[in-house]
Amino acid sequence: MRTIIEPFRIKMTEPLKITTAEHRQRALEAAHHNVFLLAAEDCCIDLLTDSGTGAMSAQQWAAMMLGDESYAGSRSWKKFEAAVHEITGIEYVFPTHQGRAAEGILAECILSPGDVIPNNSHFDTTRANIEYVGGIALNLPCAEAFETGVPAPFKGNMDVEALRRAIAEHGKEKIPFAMITVTNNTGGGQPVSMANIREVKAVLEEHDIPLIIDACRYAENAYFIRQREAGYENSSLLEIVQEMFSLADGATMSCKKDGLANIGGFLVCRNSEWAGRFRNLLILREGFPTYGGLAGRDLEAIAVGLMEALDYDYQVYRHATVEYMVERLVKLDIPMVQPAGGHAVFLDARKMLPHVPQLEYPGIGVVNALYLEGGVRAVELGSVMFGHFDDEGREQPSPLELVRLAFPRRVYTQSHFDYLIEVIEEVWRNRDAIGGHRIVAGPKLLRHFTCHFEQMG
Ligand code: F0G
Numbered sequence: 001m002r003t004i005i006e007p008f009r010i011k012m013t014e015p016l017k018i019t020t021a022e023h024r025q026r027a028l029e030a031a032h033h034n035v036f037l038l039a040a041e042d043c044c045i046d047l048l049t050d051s052g053t054g055a056m057s058a059q060q061w062a063a064m065m066l067g068d069e070s071y072a073g074s075r076s077w078k079k080f081e082a083a084v085h086e087i088t089g090i091e092y093v094f095p096t097h098q099g100r101a102a103e104g105i106l107a108e109c110i111l112s113p114g115d116v117i118p119n120n121s122h123f124d125t126t127r128a129n130i131e132y133v134g135g136i137a138l139n140l141p142c143a144e145a146f147e148t149g150v151p152a153p154f155k156g157n158m159d160v161e162a163l164r165r166a167i168a169e170h171g172k173e174k175i176p177f178a179m180i181t182v183t184n185n186t187g188g189g190q191p192v193s194m195a196n197i198r199e200v201k202a203v204l205e206e207h208d209i210p211l212i213i214d215a216c217r218y219a220e221n222a223y224f225i226r227q228r229e230a231g232y233e234n235s236s237l238l239e240i241v242q243e244m245f246s247l248a249d250g251a252t253m254s255c256k257k258d259g260l261a262n263i264g265g266f267l268v269c270r271n272s273e274w275a276g277r278f279r280n281l282l283i284l285r286e287g288f289p290t291y292g293g294l295a296g297r298d299l300e301a302i303a304v305g306l307m308e309a310l311d312y313d314y315q316v317y318r319h320a321t322v323e324y325m326v327e328r329l330v331k332l333d334i335p336m337v338q339p340a341g342g343h344a345v346f347l348d349a350r351k352m353l354p355h356v357p358q359l360e361y362p363g364i365g366v367v368n369a370l371y372l373e374g375g376v377r378a379v380e381l382g383s384v385m386f387g388h389f390d391d392e393g394r395e396q397p398s399p400l401e402l403v404r405l406a407f408p409r410r411v412y413t414q415s416h417f418d419y420l421i422e423v424i425e426e427v428w429r430n431r432d433a434i435g436g437h438r439i440v441a442g443p444k445l446l447r448h449f450t451c452h453f454e455q456m457g
Contacts, residue, residue, distance in 0.1 A: 004316060080299035108281060111134070128446055183221045222241045
């Protein structure tokens with residue numbers, strides 16, 4: 001088979017700063033050993049997130065020039081609404097400035113204190129929005145999700161039996177809706193099968209509980225369904241996402257991912273009573289319902305991006321990149337989540353650094369070593385991000401200690417990825433020298449963004 005090439009060429013460049021090891025050492029110390037506090041300029045390959053970091057296409061830039069900045073009922077809004085309708089088939093559409101704004105409005109309008117929201121795995125902002133209004137965010141991933149080294153086609157699936165048990169335990173009155181996140185970001189960017197979504201929907205329907213899809217990576221998930229699930233090999237990605245959303249009562253979306261835009265999001269629902277509540281809070285928090293938190297030009301870019309993400313050749317190339325990385329790293333025996341996820345490579349920091357206890361944050365050790373070695377910025381998805389405190393105030397670790405290298409869309413080329421493999425290999429070779437970290441300052445909620453670390457030992 002021929003090399004799968006980037007299905008685009010570059011007509012504008014942005015310089016990357018090549019830094020020395022001494023420079024990176026100084027920068028990391030000044031950032032209190034928390035890569036979130038580094039200047040982006042000091043990061044050579046920035047894989048902190050795939051969110052809002054993608055390159056827009058010429059079509060998107062051209063569409064931006066058509067932005068209609070009217071306060072109400074703009075042309076750009078019509079295009080945005082039409083694109084969201086085409087993909088989701090869901091009637092009521094509310095533009096938001098990003099995904100978490102959609103989550104916040106959903107949580108504030110629908111949740112009461114003590115309500116329980118099941119999900120395959122909540123993203124950190126989803127969890128925080130639910131907890132902020134007194135709800136309980138319940139993760140019900142399938143059993144395979146915890147076996148990082150064992151390949152399975154749909155490790156993002158929800159554990160349907162656990163969902164049944166949760167409904168029996170808490171009662172449907174306590175569960176105003178359930179969610180399913182495609183792909184399952186915190187569990188390794190792993191896909192959810194159509195069969196699983198269908199089964200989850202069937203269980204919820206028995207109890208009249210609405211299903212909300214966290215749809216950030218809807219197009220990447222659709223690609224996996226086409227590749228791996230029987231019966232979809234000849235479907236277009238658009239047909240797959242339409243079928244998926246037909247099972248949903250609503251969705252939250254961050255257009256910073258599969259919207260291929262640098263900012264934006266939306267909330268959709270079928271229930272007119274919910275829509276009324278969302279509309280009022282949207283006006284208070286985000287803006288008039290036909291622009292939400294967005295400029296007309298953003299609505300234009302998203303309307304184009306939502307469809308471009310469903311281009312099959314684009315998804316083939318994107319997945320080839322992630323698979324290439326995973327294949328090469330597995331050959332080097334580096335512990336990681338397998339098979340390849342949709343938007344990132346996830347290293348298993350607990351297995352990489354068995355000498356670092358979980359509450360000394362092995363993920364932070366690996367993240368900081370990657371930066372020092374090659375200016376690569378990754379992110380910890382482990383006990384710093386997902387750890388919690390029990391009723392007696394004791395810190396509890398997260399079930400997994402992952403390090404995510406998220407790939408911005410259409411940004412880096414093959415040589416960047418080869419460089420990345422060299423950097424990871426060097427960190428792996430010198431892993432015995434990596435020690436633990438402790439948190440010396442920071443907030444309790446969403447602490448990973450701003451806390452300060454100190455190296456131990
Ligand atoms: N849901 C999922 C599954 C996400 O991955 C994110 C964001 C959000 C919701 C919130 O969207 O950022 O637009 O407010 N994930 C980014 C990441 C930040 O790095 O994975 P947002």
